Amino acid sequence: xxxxxxxxxxxxxxxxxxxxxxxxxxxxxxxxxxxxxxxxxxxxxxxxxxxxxxxxxxxxxxxxxxxxxxxxxxxxxxxxxxxxxxxxxxxxxxxxxxxxxxxxxxxxxxxxxxxxxxxxxxxxxxxxxxxxxxxxxxxxxxxxxxxxxxxxxxxxxxxxxxxxxxxxxxxxxxxxxxxxxxxxxxxxxxxxxxxxxxxxxxxxxxxxxxxxxxxxxxxxxxxxxxxxxxxxxxxxxxxxxxxxxxxxxxxxxxxxxxxxxx
Amino acid sequence: xxxxxxxxxxxxxxxxxxxxxxxxxxxxxxxxxxxxxxxxxxxxxxxxxxxxxxxxxxxxxxxxxxxxxxxxxxxxxxxxxxxxxxxxxxxxxxxxxxxxxxxxxxxxxxxxxxxxxxxxxxxxxxxxxxxxxxxxxxxxxxxxxxxxxxxxxxxxxxxxxxxxxxxxxxxxxxxxxxxxxxxxxxxxxxxxxxxxxxxxxxxxxxxxxxxxxxxxxxxxxxxxxxxxxxxxxxxxxxxxxxxxxxxxxxxxxxxxxxxxxxxxxxxxxxxxxxxxxxxxxxxxxxxxxxxxxxxxxxxxxxxxxxxxxxxxxxxxxxxxxxxxxxxxxxxxxxxxxxxxxxxxxxxxxxxxxxxxxxxxxxxxxxxxxxxxxxxxxxxxxxxxxxxxxxxxxxxxxxxxxxxxxxxxxxxxxxxxxxxxxxxxxxxxxxxxxxxxxxxxxxxxxxxxxxxxxxxxxxxxxxxxxxxxxxxxxxxxxxxxxxxxxxxxxxxxxxxxxxxxxxxxxxxxxxxxxxxxxxxxxxxxxxxxxxxxxxxxxxxxxxxxxxxxxxxxxxxxxxxxxxxxxxxxxxxxxxxxxxxxxxxxxxxxxxxxxxxxxxxxxxxxxxxxxxxxxxxxxxxxxxxxxxxxxxxxxxxxxxxxxxxxxxxxxxxx
Numbered sequence: 001x002x003x004x005x006x007x008x009x010x011x012x013x014x015x016x017x018x019x020x021x022x023x024x025x026x027x028x029x030x031x032x033x034x035x036x037x038x039x040x041x042x043x044x045x046x047x048x049x050x051x052x053x054x055x056x057x058x059x060x061x062x063x064x065x066x067x068x069x070x071x072x073x074x075x076x077x078x079x080x081x082x083x084x085x086x087x088x089x090x091x092x093x094x095x096x097x098x099x100x101x102x103x104x105x106x107x108x109x110x111x112x113x114x115x116x117x118x119x120x121x122x123x124x125x126x127x128x129x130x131x132x133x134x135x136x137x138x139x140x141x142x143x144x145x146x147x148x149x150x151x152x153x154x155x156x157x158x159x160x161x162x163x164x165x166x167x168x169x170x171x172x173x174x175x176x177x178x179x180x181x182x183x184x185x186x187x188x189x190x191x192x193x194x195x196x197x198x199x200x201x202x203x204x205x206x207x208x209x210x211x212x213x214x215x216x217x218x219x220x221x222x223x224x225x226x227x228x229x230x231x232x233x234x235x236x237x238x239x240x241x242x243x244x245x246x247x248x249x250x251x252x253x254x255x256x257x258x259x260x261x262x
Numbered sequence: 263x264x265x266x267x268x269x270x271x272x273x274x275x276x277x278x279x280x281x282x283x284x285x286x287x288x289x290x291x292x293x294x295x296x297x298x299x300x301x302x303x304x305x306x307x308x309x310x311x312x313x314x315x316x317x318x319x320x321x322x323x324x325x326x327x328x329x330x331x332x333x334x335x336x337x338x339x340x341x342x343x344x345x346x347x348x349x350x351x352x353x354x355x356x357x358x359x360x361x362x363x364x365x366x367x368x369x370x371x372x373x374x375x376x377x378x379x380x381x382x383x384x385x386x387x388x389x390x391x392x393x394x395x396x397x398x399x400x401x402x403x404x405x406x407x408x409x410x411x412x413x414x415x416x417x418x419x420x421x422x423x424x425x426x427x428x429x430x431x432x433x434x435x436x437x438x439x440x441x442x443x444x445x446x447x448x449x450x451x452x453x454x455x456x457x458x459x460x461x462x463x464x465x466x467x468x469x470x471x472x473x474x475x476x477x478x479x480x481x482x483x484x485x486x487x488x489x490x491x492x493x494x495x496x497x498x499x500x501x502x503x504x505x506x507x508x509x510x511x512x513x514x515x516x517x518x519x520x521x522x523x524x525x526x527x528x529x530x531x532x533x534x535x536x537x538x539x540x541x542x543x544x545x546x547x548x549x550x551x552x553x554x555x556x557x558x559x560x561x562x563x564x565x566x567x568x569x570x571x572x573x574x575x576x577x578x579x580x581x582x583x584x585x586x587x588x589x590x591x592x593x594x595x596x597x598x599x600x601x602x603x604x605x606x607x608x609x610x611x612x613x614x615x616x617x618x619x620x621x622x623x624x625x626x627x628x629x630x631x632x633x634x635x636x637x638x639x640x641x642x643x644x645x646x647x648x649x650x651x652x653x654x655x656x657x658x659x660x661x662x663x664x665x666x667x668x669x670x671x672x673x674x675x676x677x678x679x680x681x682x683x684x685x686x687x688x689x690x691x692x693x694x695x696x697x698x699x700x701x702x703x704x705x706x707x708x709x710x711x712x713x714x715x716x717x718x719x720x721x722x723x724x725x726x727x728x729x730x731x732x733x734x735x736x737x738x739x740x741x742x743x744x745x746x747x748x749x750x751x752x753x754x755x756x757x758x759x760x761x762x763x764x765x766x767x768x769x770x771x772x773x774x775x776x777x778x779x780x781x782x783x784x785x786x787x788x789x790x791x792x793x794x795x796x797x798x799x800x801x802x803x804x805x806x807x808x809x810x811x812x813x814x815x816x817x818x819x820x821x822x823x824x825x826x827x828x829x830x831x832x833x834x835x836x837x838x839x840x841x842x843x844x845x846x847x848x849x850x851x852x853x854x855x856x857x858x859x860x861x862x863x864x865x866x867x868x869x870x871x872x873x874x875x876x877x878x879x880x881x882x883x884x885x886x887x888x889x890x891x892x893x894x895x896x897x898x899x900x901x902x903x904x905x906x907x908x909x910x911x912x913x914x
Contacts, residue, residue, distance in 0.1 A: 141295035146406075151524030153296065204407055 008036030017066030026052040028236045041223045044233035050216040059083040089178035091169045099158035110175025111136045163194035183215040271446035272469040274347040276511040281307035290336040293521035314347035316426025324349035327371045332379025334493040334519045341377045354498040361386040372396040380404040446470040464695030465647045472508045475650040475689035480513040489515035492535045500647040530611030541622035550756045570598035578635025626754040627663040650689030665724035682731045684710040735766030741828040755812040756781040770832045772870040800836040813902040821905035830904045838895045
């Protein structure tokens with residue numbers, strides 16, 4: 001199926017990025033690139049530096065060495081707001097939603113950067129603020145429809161089962177209309193059916209919105225099924241990079257990850 | 263009616279009539295992106311005309327079949343009518359059927375044209391394409407996820423509409439001449455019966471059949487364009503089709519399509535339908551939800567609920583039927599209406615329900631009176647696909663829990679010596695498609711339809727159905743054994759979802775039980791009972807005790823009825839899995855397929871009769887994604903307390 005998606009040029013690249021916390025070297029000279037419209041997976045055993053890598057892309061961590069190239073612009077490091085403005089959105093490994101707010105409101109927060117009216121206009125709900133809110137509500141409703149969560153639209157997120165919360169988080173990231181979507185273990189802790197649903201949604205997002213997706217995942221089956229290319233990290237170094245088939249056959253990967261872990 | 267009903271003898275003609283006389287009134291509503299969107303009768307008619315032109319351009323000929331797979335959506339109903347405009351035959355299929363189940367109808371009727379709601383349904387149709395070479399065209403409504411599909415058969419609904427609009431502007435008279443060609447005796451639709459046994463049969467119904475029956479009941483209940491219906495059952499079910507297609511076209515009322523299957527309850531609250539039809543299991547599920555939520559309520563609320571429900575049970579039904587009630591009870595009931603019944607009706611979305619029907623199978627008497635005592639005018643009807651539904655309907659003021667009411671105007675009834683009910687009615691089907699033998703077996707030379715149901719007419723002229731004629735059996739000692747009657751009694755308990763009773767030609771009755779996962783899980787959680795899933799929960803000793811108590815109560819009831827005292831349930835086991843339509847254990851309308859279950863679980867049945875305490879089971883399971891696996895478990899078998907007829911009478 002992946003052949004049918006129009007994979008384009010490199011949109012995002014990291015070049016020899018190194019990151020250390022004191023004496024702990026989380027990433028050591030990692031380089032790889034992400035092409036437009038592809039599904040790119042980062043895999044590796046626990047502590048391999050997967051989440052650190054995502055946090056570097058997202059501007060949470062600032063690497064000591066190396067650079068990030070996004071749409072031909074070079075960055076020494078990113079900050080989160082800048083990343084969001086450039087069109088990079090993410091989800092978190094441990095769900096980071098507003099538990100007391102409804103699904104609708106949570107997804108609406110994802111539109112934050114797109115709101116133009118000032119506080120006073122919004123408080124008075126004058127013409128432009130009102131038009132703006134309706135437009136945002138429509139965008140949010142389309143996402144709710146897309147992710148098939150109409151039945152919990154008005155339910156506080158804290159009352160939802162885990163699998164649905166993950167879906168809401170994906171919804172909030174989508175609300176920012178990102179060009180690149182970073183997913184931190186989107187299927188962690190899910191049962192088989194929830195995983196299959198999530199896979200379908202990730203592929204649908206990729207297909208429908210053309211969003212480039214970078215995902216970290218533990219579940220090898222999932223990764224091999226839905227990714228176009230996979231990069232393998234181990235102890236902060238890049239071990240392998242290629243299509244799922246190439247990576248699966250790579251002896252170093254088998255030794256470091258598949259062979260030892262199972 | 264402003265126009266002579268005689269000239270409006272097909273559904274497309276009726277639609278054009280409504281567009282003329284009430285063009286600006288709502289015809290279909292659908293909740294989309296959180297907002298109810300309305301099609302007026304004029305828009306409905308315009309859509310149908312354009313769509314029919316599109317189909318005509320695609321080579322859809324008179325008498326041709328159009329398969330429809332999808333949920334209740336305005337466009338699905340528009341497609342049904344568009345096919346009828348061209349003299350074609352819509353064939354709605356169950357949208358939750360697996361692909362292989364769809365192959366038979368398509369092969370049987372050599373269907374070339376199909377309408378699919380979305381990617382999921384398209385996938386199923388494409389999957390069976392190799393077995394169904396007749397299928398030439400598949401139109402899909404929702405384009406989501408469809409961009410990469412390249413099959414030559416596929417075309418979007420929007421594209422079809424575009425083609426149709428082009429023809430419509432070129433030759434506006436074409437479609438009107440097509441509609442005018444339609445005759446009352448033309449086939450209007452074909453429904454494949456789920457059938458509790460054997461292969462499905464295509465029931466052929468004409469415009470005359472469906473319109474006559476719809477009109478008879480619309481007149482009886484004074485249905486008009488002020489009425490509102492929520493369409494939430496599968497459109498392939500004749501009941502839903504009558505209520506959301508045939509009857510609205512006859513009476514001019516508005517139907518509403520819910521946003522998604524999961525939002526039905528809240529959509530129902532928003533829409534507040536006035537006319538409601540659901541099979542008993544929907545009423546059961548609603549009651550279970552209410553019971554579960556009441557268990558979680560505060561002590562004061564529980565006390566109020568219990569006290570006022572006792573009042574409702576005593577006098578509610580009599581007040582609904584305007585019979586005399588004591589002044590104190592009347593005051594109490596009105597207080598209860600303010601505190602409990604009114605809010606409860608509101609939560610159920612039934613505040614405005616004027617007429618509610620249940621049918622399709624027998625309803626437990628307690629379940630039935632629960633709704634009536636709340637002030638909801640729930641009534642029973644009797645009918646089947648072959649009879650265009652309406653055979654018997656209970657008129658207001660003549661409602662009894664154990665009958666299905668007198669015959670509707672136009673229906674003749676009689677019984678065979680074996681108590682099988684025979685029917686003659688203008689709504690009777692034309693034939694089973696390409697199955698003259700089955701047609702002859704069901705409909706005799708004088709036009710009597712053999713229903714297969716056993717029953718009799720009581721002193722008030724109401725029909726009482728006991729069971730399926732072939733299911734009514736005898737215990738070894740010759741006394742009556744009516745399994746469905748027992749099963750319905752069991753299913754009234756919120757903890758029991760399905761039951762299968764055995765006893766024909768046996769000395770005593772034993773039963774399989776399916777617990778209701780939602781209700782029992784809640785019960786277990788409140789008692790700090792740990793469990794990992796259905797199978798684990800079902801085999802807990804405490805759960806067996808809970809179920810045994812329910813069965814004990816049923817036995818005490820049965821002991822009071824002389825002819826059924828011998829049908830008390832002696833032993834039972836709780837099945838390791840829920841009965842599923844996907845495994846062939848239930849029909850798509852969720853009726854228990856008793857014969858199939860008895861065969862599939864033969865060893866379990868024997869174990870119960872051999873007096874064993876447990877039985878080993880190893881089963882093939884099909885998962886929802888189509889894969890299958892096996893698992894093994896040890897099922898417990900327990901005895902139930904039974905009552906001697908006399909002792910029970912003393913206790914009562």
